[in-house]
Amino acid sequence: MTPEALDALVEGVARGDRRSLAKAITLVESTRADHRVFAQDVLERLLPRTGKGARIGITGVPGVGKSTFIETFGLFLVERGHRVAVLAVDPTSSLSGGSILGDKTRMPELAVSEGAFIRPSPARGSLGGVAAHTREALLLCEAAGYDVVLVETVGVGQSEYVVASMVDFFLLLLLPGGGDELQGIKRGILELADGVAVNKADGESRSLAGRTVAEYQGALHLMRGGGTGWEPPVIEVSALERRGVDTVWAMIEKHHAELGARGDLERKRADQRHHWFKGLLDAGVRAHFLDRRDVVLALVQAERDIDAQRITPTAAALRVLALLDR
C-alpha cells in the first residue's frame, strides 16, 4: 500500500465511511507481514479517536435468541440516534467458514440499517488470534464513529472470558427456566456477567421468566458476597415482542455512569489493555523458546516422566529450563 492509500484509508475510517472501515478491518485481520505493519500504522493514527463507544459483550447458549435480541436491541439503539457496530468472536468459524454472523440474514433489518455495521467473526487462527483481531476491529469501529459496539460470542471454549476482557459490560442472555439442562451455561460464566437478561419472556413462558429472574437475583447476590460496587441486575426481555430492550439499555447506561463517576471505567479499560499486552508478550516469549526442537523433545520427555510419576513437576521444569542457557 502506498502512503497515499494509507492516508485515504485512515481518513475514510475517521469520516465513518463503511467501505473504508471494512477494508481497515480486513487489513487488521491479515496475516501478511507487510499488512500487519500497515494495520498497526492505521490503528496508531486512529487511536486518539477511540474510547468513546459503549463496549458491550453478549453471550448465551444456542436457542436463547441471540440473533433476535441483537436485531431488536440494535434497531432500538439506531432509532434513538446511536450508531451500532456488531462484531463476533467465534473460534469455530475457522472450521465452518463463519458459523455466526456469516449470514447477515440472521439480522435482516439491522443488516440493512444505515446506522448499523455488522461484521462476521474473523475466520482465521486460534481463539487468541481471533480475539486480537476483534479487539482491533472494535477500536476501528469506535474511530469510525460507532458509539455502541456489540461483541457477540457463541460461548465455545474460553471465548466468553476473551469477550469479557474487551468490553465494558458483559450481558448474559438466559432462557426462562431453572438452572437445568436448558440453560447449559458453563461454570464461571455467571461470575463474568455485569447483567443478566432472561429472554423469551413472552406467551406461556412469561410467569416462568419472572421466577427465573428472582432465582438468579438471589444467586448473584450470594455469589458476590459482601462486595461493594456494581451488583448485576437480572431483568426479563422479549426480543420477539420488542419488550425490555429499553431496560437493558438503561441498565448499561447506569453501569457506565456509575463506573465512569468512580474512574473505574477508565481503570477497567487500562487493565484490559495491560492484560492484552502481557498475554501477547507471554505467548511470544513462550513460542520463541518452546518451539525450539531440543526444547520440544525435552518437553515430551518431561510430560511422560510426570505422567508416570517418575519425577515431580518442579524437577521436570528445572530440567527443561536448564536448556534456556544453551
Added chain:
Amino acid sequence: MTPEALDALVEGVARGDRRSLAKAITLVESTRADHRVFAQDVLERLLPRTGKGARIGITGVPGVGKSTFIETFGLFLVERGHRVAVLAVDPTSSLSGGSILGDKTRMPELAVSEGAFIRPSPARGSLGGVAAHTREALLLCEAAGYDVVLVETVGVGQSEYVVASMVDFFLLLLLPGGGDELQGIKRGILELADGVAVNKADGESRSLAGRTVAEYQGALHLMRGGGTGWEPPVIEVSALERRGVDTVWAMIEKHHAELGARGDLERKRADQRHHWFKGLLDAGVRAHFLDRRDVVLALVQAERDIDAQRITPTAAALRVLALLDR
C-alpha cells in the same frame, strides 16, 4: 548432606517418622541450591508412595471458625483411625512470621494427637513459591502415611485458587447469614467449592443456618447450569458442638468414590500436575527474558506508550518481542 543421611531421611519419611517428615519438608522449603537438589532427590524416591491420601482444601473468612473446624474435624478423623496432616497456604505469613498455624495453640488437642501432623505455612517467598512448597509438603505427608491431608488457606490474594489447584476436594466454610458483609467471600470462590459447610449452626443461629443452607443450595444449582457430574452439597455444621463433621466426611468420601469410579480423580490430579509443571515452566521462561536489562527498559517504555494510548498493545508487544532475537 551425605548419601547416607539422604537414605536415612527417605527411610524415615517412608516409615512415618514425624521428625524425618518435618526435616524433609524443611529441605523442600529451603532456597539453597544444594538443598533443592537434595529435596528433589528425596521427593523422586518417595513419589511411588504418594497419591493415596484424600487431599482436602479448606477456606473461609476470618471469624468463620476455621481453627475450631479443623480441630474438631481432624480429631473426628483420628478417632476413626485416620492419620491427618494439616498444611497451610498463607502468603501473608512472610510478613507476620506465620500468621496462621504458626501457633499450634489454635488447635490444642489436634496438635498433641499422635495421629496428626500440623505444619505452618512456609513463610518465605511469593504465593507461587509458598504453593510449590506446600504441594511438595503434601506429597511428603502422603509418603509418610498420612491418608488425609487438609490444606488451609486464609484467602488472601489468589490463595484459594492455588489451594484448589492442589486438592481433590475444596471445602468452603460459611457463616449463617445471607450474602452480606458477614460472608465477605470473594467473587469466584463459590465456583471453586466442591462442597459448602455453614459453620456455627448452633444456639440462636441454628435456624438462620438452615435458611443459609437453602439459599446457597439454590445459588450453586443455578451456577452450575446444566453441567453433569458432581453438584456441590451445602450442609450445616457446628464445630463447637462437634455436630456435622461426620456429614462433611461422608460428603468427601462420596465425592472421592464418584470421581474415582469415573477415573476423574486420577484425571484431575494429572491435570493439576500438568498445570503445576506448565506454570513453573512459563514463569522460568518469562523470568529468563523479562529480567534482561534491555527488555526491562523496553517494557517500561511500552507500558507508558500503551497508557498514553500512543500505541496498541499488539504493536507494543511486537516491539518488545523483537528484542528476543538479539
